[in-house]
Amino acid sequence: MSAASVSGTGERELKKHLGAHLGKGFCPTRRSVDMLSDGHTEVYYGSIEFTYDGKEKAEFVEWTEKNINNEITVYLQRHLASKSITPSEVVRVQVVVG
Numbered sequence: 001m002s003a004a005s006v007s008g009t010g011e012r013e014l015k016k017h018l019g020a021h022l023g024k025g026f027c028p029t030r031r032s033v034d035m036l037s038d039g040h041t042e043v044y045y046g047s048i049e050f051t052y053d054g055k056e057k058a059e060f061v062e063w064t065e066k067n068i069n070n071e072i073t074v075y076l077q078r079h080l081a082s083k084s085i086t087p088s089e090v091v092r093v094q095v096v097v098g
Helices: 009-020 030-037 069-082
Strands: 043-050 059-066
Touching: 059 069
Parallel strands: none
Antiparallel strands: 043 059
């Protein structure tokens, strides 16, 4: 909803429509969703009209991504805190992303 800039009346109408077709529990409340995303890094959204090689008609392509540095920082802090380790005790960090 946020990525599409849908709020207020539009959001309520979408939820009513989806709930009617997919079941009452399909659309969680904003509060429930916010609880799930607490402590997570920001998700960035993008879109573009793109024509693939060999195609004549452009397609609407969407993607989401996170800043990998922020993501690693948050999870490393969480892990260190769970082990009662202070950041000053860390000598080196090696990260493999793939």
